[in-house]
Amino acid sequence: MDERCSTHEHRSCQLGWAAMSMGKVDRVRAKAAKRARRRPLSKQAMVDVALRIVDTEGTEAVSMRRVAAEFDTGPASLYAHVRDKDELLRLVLDRVIDEMEVPTADAWQDVVRGFAHNVRSAYQRHADVARLSFAHIPTGEKVLAGSERLLRAMIEAGVPDRVAAWALDILSLYVGADAFEGWIMQQRFSHDARGRPVAEVDADFVASVQHDMGAMPADRYPYLARALPVMTSGTSDERFSFGVDMLIAGFAAQIPEQP
């Protein structure tokens, strides 16, 4: 009551008589004015706010209270639009998934490879949103159309139905895991220098791992010592591309010989 009187909307606070009833009327008016001024609550608007928080601070920074605060209301108000926090975060993920494109290419390998890179890029544009991708089966119209194109590219090239179907699952899992892991790494090595180029972060990581394993007895672990320099070589992009290529090679090996 007291702090409300500090706002200029409560003229009744200056009046001595009939303060009770006038206060009530004014409070109602102020409430209505406030409600009119602010953005109305809706799934769409809530996802907008949540995604902005994800982009700047990561998925763990999203809280019902914080999202609600951006609408000048309490957390309870959100529950008229989503069942719980999990549903809100799933909607955020679906929004990001809508950014992913299946490229057009002649060779099925290029379609699959391009898709994998586009998925990773979309995740990378939105912090650790890939964390939400595990066990999430998107069913949007765009996802169906994209899956259709991917399956067609593979099946027409002779990839068995079962291999093509499972390939999508495995690729999605791998890309999501890579993007999530990449974000954690990025966070870990940006404790002091923010916004540095990825190559530099990679270099720091290399140095740190080599330090951790440097005390390793080379005579007891000859192969590990031999693999160490190459283990920490290459950027995260190169390692990701390599992983995708390994999977594609595996799928390709499942194409039966032409008679």
Place this chain on the structure above:
Amino acid sequence: MDERCSTHEHRSCQLGWAAMSMGKVDRVRAKAAKRARRRPLSKQAMVDVALRIVDTEGTEAVSMRRVAAEFDTGPASLYAHVRDKDELLRLVLDRVIDEMEVPTADAWQDVVRGFAHNVRSAYQRHADVARLSFAHIPTGEKVLAGSERLLRAMIEAGVPDRVAAWALDILSLYVGADAFEGWIMQQRFSHDARGRPVAEVDADFVASVQHDMGAMPADRYPYLARALPVMTSGTSDERFSFGVDMLIAGFAAQIPEQP
């Protein structure tokens, strides 16, 4: 103070005179007795408790307050042994990683395949502990020895150093992601029936996905419609094995031709 008087250890509560000083002495004695009775705090003991919570309720159920409560103390006491909750959970993961064995086999493919399955089994024995595996680089003695054996098996078979080194990374990422996803799925489909066989849970999942995608227009998405029955076929174990085999095939294709 009042509720302390309800315990039989505080005889001074019945005494009128010198209650202050006697109460103090008794309180000290009770405290010492309590401390002697309960398990002493230590990293080891804390990991024991945390791992038991993980096993029964999952990693999200672990809280500093709950772990502390098992030692009859407050959460602040834990911070003398670990930097933060993250370190405690990393120690839990390291404990689980110590359960993983690298099998002995002649063919490098069998060593790698067996390793992948052992890693998954260890994760599966401990709820969603695989969630903690992302961006975690274990450096224990046993991990080094295991990595040595894996690298030797691959490199001696002609797998290039770089491929062998990256293969470990990619496999670990894939297995961790699969185990984590598998746990979420399991949770999702055990809302009413707990402890059911995995095959049954898989069957439920199949039915649900087929329902979700059932309304899909078959004429607009012919390849999707064609792949649908096979997409939801097979158990999660079969799909995992398939993914591992795809990677192994990819690595194998990197072995240069013998001259």
Place this chain on the structure above:
DNA sequence: ACCTGAACACCGTTCAAGT
């Protein structure tokens, strides 16, 4: 060095009550 109580600044969700 190890431990503690109390406090700080948060959480997700529910529920009766309002419009």
Place this chain on the structure above:
DNA sequence: ACCTGAACACCGTTCAAGT
């Protein structure tokens, strides 16, 4: 149907104070 204030039952971490 949508919204709200207040409450419930929690969080991780810090800090001065104790031993």
